[in-house]
Amino acid sequence: MNRSTLALSTLALSSFVVGTCELVVVGLLDRVAGDMSVSISTAGQLVTAYALGLAVGGPILAALTSRVNRRVLLLVTLVAFAVANVVTASAVGYGMLLAVRVMTGAVQGLFIGVASVVAAGLVPPRQRGQAMSMVFGGIAVSTVLGVPLGTVLGRALGWRAVFVAVAVLAGVALVCALVFVPAVDAERPPPFAAQARAAFAPRVLAVLAAGLLLLGGQFTVFTFMSPYLQRVAGLPGGAVSAFLLVYGIASAVGTFGGGRLADRSAATTLVVANALLIAALGLVYVVGSVPALLALALAAWGCVGFGLVPSLQLRVIGLAGSGGDLAATLGASAVNLGIAAGGFVGGRVVAGPGVHAVALAGTIVVAAAMPITWATRRRHPVESPAAAAPDGPAERSDSQALAAACHALCLVEAGKAASTMSTAPAGEPR
Numbered sequence: 001m002n003r004s005t006l007a008l009s010t011l012a013l014s015s016f017v018v019g020t021c022e023l024v025v026v027g028l029l030d031r032v033a034g035d036m037s038v039s040i041s042t043a044g045q046l047v048t049a050y051a052l053g054l055a056v057g058g059p060i061l062a063a064l065t066s067r068v069n070r071r072v073l074l075l076v077t078l079v080a081f082a083v084a085n086v087v088t089a090s091a092v093g094y095g096m097l098l099a100v101r102v103m104t105g106a107v108q109g110l111f112i113g114v115a116s117v118v119a120a121g122l123v124p125p126r127q128r129g130q131a132m133s134m135v136f137g138g139i140a141v142s143t144v145l146g147v148p149l150g151t152v153l154g155r156a157l158g159w160r161a162v163f164v165a166v167a168v169l170a171g172v173a174l175v176c177a178l179v180f181v182p183a184v185d186a187e188r189p190p191p192f193a194a195q196a197r198a199a200f201a202p203r204v205l206a207v208l209a210a211g212l213l214l215l216g217g218q219f220t221v222f223t224f225m226s227p228y229l230q231r232v233a234g235l236p237g238g239a240v241s242a243f244l245l246v247y248g249i250a251s252a253v254g255t256f257g258g259g260r261l262a263d264r265s266a267a268t269t270l271v272v273a274n275a276l277l278i279a280a281l282g283l284v285y286v287v288g289s290v291p292a293l294l295a296l297a298l299a300a301w302g303c304v305g306f307g308l309v310p311s312l313q314l315r316v317i318g319l320a321g322s323g324g325d326l327a328a329t330l331g332a333s334a335v336n337l338g339i340a341a342g343g344f345v346g347g348r349v350v351a352g353p354g355v356h357a358v359a360l361a362g363t364i365v366v367a368a369a370m371p372i373t374w375a376t377r378r379r380h381p382v383e384s385p386a387a388a389a390p391d392g393p394a395e396r397s398d399s400q401a402l403a404a405a406c407h408a409l410c411l412v413e414a415g416k417a418a419s420t421m422s423t424a425p426a427g428e429p430r
Contacts, residue, residue: 004122006180008134011115014074014173015138018081018108020146021166022050022139025101027151028159035159036094043094046101051340053102055333058109062329065110066195070118071183077111078177082170089163112139113329116313121184190322198323199330203379204316207270210372211312211334212341214274217365218305219342221281221358224350232288232356239291246295250302258307266311266318267377273308274373277366280304285359309335319379 025032025046033043065073084104091097112135119131154162198204221228225247229240261269280301287293313331320327342362349361 003180003182007122007182008119008131010173010176010180011119012134012138012141013176014078014111014170015115015135016142016146017166017169017173018111019139019142020150020169021081021085021104021163022054022108023047023142024147024150024154024162024166025050025159027147028154028162031154031159032097036097038094046098048340049098049101050105050108051336053105054109054112055105055336055340057102057106058113058329059326059333061106061110062113062326063196066326069183070114070121071181074111074114074118074181075174075177077107077114078170078174080107081111082167082174085163085167085170089160089167109329109332112332113326116317117324118181118184122182195323195326199320199326200323201320203376204319204323204327204330206372206376206379207312207315207319208330208334210270210274210369210376211316211331212338213365213369213372214277214308214312215335215338216342216345217281217362217367217369218277218301219339219362220346220349220365221284221342221362223343223346224355224358227350227355228288228358229294233291233294234289235291243291243295243298247298247302250299251306254303254305254307258304258310261307262311262314266314267379269311270308270315270373271377273304273311274366274370276304277301277308278363278370281359281363281366285363288356288359315376319376 029040029043029046032046033040036043068076081104084100084107088097088100088104091100115135119135123131150162150165153165225244226240229235229243233243235243258269258273261272280297280303283297284294284301287297312335316327316331316334317324320330342365345361345365346358349355349358
């Protein structure tokens with residue numbers, strides 16, 4: 001293995017660790033609630049707190065550390081992450097645990113941005129999308145392996161043992177980073193004010209808004225997919241899992257194909273995916289009571305729904321130009337805010353018209369993104385020579401694509417856990 005491969009593998013391991021920490025608590029909410037003497041609904045706030053910490057705290061930390069060497073900052077984030085998990089494992093009260101989860105989420109947000117930039121610096125420009133997919137692939141794999149294994153460990157040895165294990169893995173990732181991740185060539189970053197102007201330019205904010213709507217619309221439906229399948233399609237519990245598997249396989253195919261299409265044009269991919277997503281979610285609503293047709297609609301949705309994320313991230317970084325480092329954290333923020341907002345909107349719909357209407361609501365939200373994706377399709381960064389090409393490669397391997405599909409399925413569970421805070425939860429009781 002050459003040096004860059006070892007370095008990228010280290011970044012994948014690191015993202016695997018942070019991804020495991022993010023969602024493993026979903027399978028342990030009952031244990032945490034019992035230990036902290038709170039309700040399951042209150043314990044579910046740990047999921048939301050982490051997501052908000054990532055969405056808001058990540059960009060703030062990126063702004064405060066914009067002048068720090070990227071390799072040094074990567075090492076610091078891994079140290080901070082290990083320490084945060086030790087503190088999580090030793091939390092003496094729910095308030096302390098909630099605060100630590102917010103801070104840990106912020107560190108993860110910074111890590112995603114830094115790791116994306118470091119990964120892009122390890123390879124030639126034409127391979128930057130593939131390099132960044134290693135970062136996101138590690139997070140995706142964590143939901144396939146890390147979260148289930150962590151749940152088993154937590155139920156055998158207690159939930160605190162899981163976070164001790166995550167801290168140990170973070171230490172292993174830190175050692176690997178010290179050994180294998182070299183300093184990457186990078187131009188001296190401009191002053192923060194200049195970075196902020198570029199990262200928060202209208203063209204970037206417009207794409208971020210589109211991303212928030214695209215993910216928010218999907219999670220308006222996705223958060224309540226299990227009760228939708230049971231109550232609208234009339235499926236038993238076992239069949240629900242099979243239908244979600246159909247969605248997962250389709251997402252694997254779509255993610256792989258989406259990366260290929262992003263090689264050619266990330267902007268065009270976003271527009272086409274937006275249009276197809278409107279049609280797919282609309283079909284879920286129209287044929288919801290016909291299981292055979294609903295399976296086809298879920299497959300169509302899966303093919304386009306998460307395959308657009310690599311193109312979204314590349315567009316954000318590319319359009320930000322000299323503010324790409326800061327903008328790298330904003331894509332994750334938009335995605336997480338979209339997930340949180342989608343769960344909230346879906347909860348209100350379930351409490352009002354009912355679970356049958358979530359697919360229609362999701363379709364409307366996704367349709368609201370279409371004018372934005374269309375209007376921004378020809379936007380380019382002002383300082384184009386210094387910017388990462390927005391339509392650069394974003395190819396993923398088959399295994400990474402399958403992991404991303406499983407990541408989507410795990411996020412359904414995260415959304416359902418968070419939705420237990422609603423006055424009218426529609427998910428399965430935990």
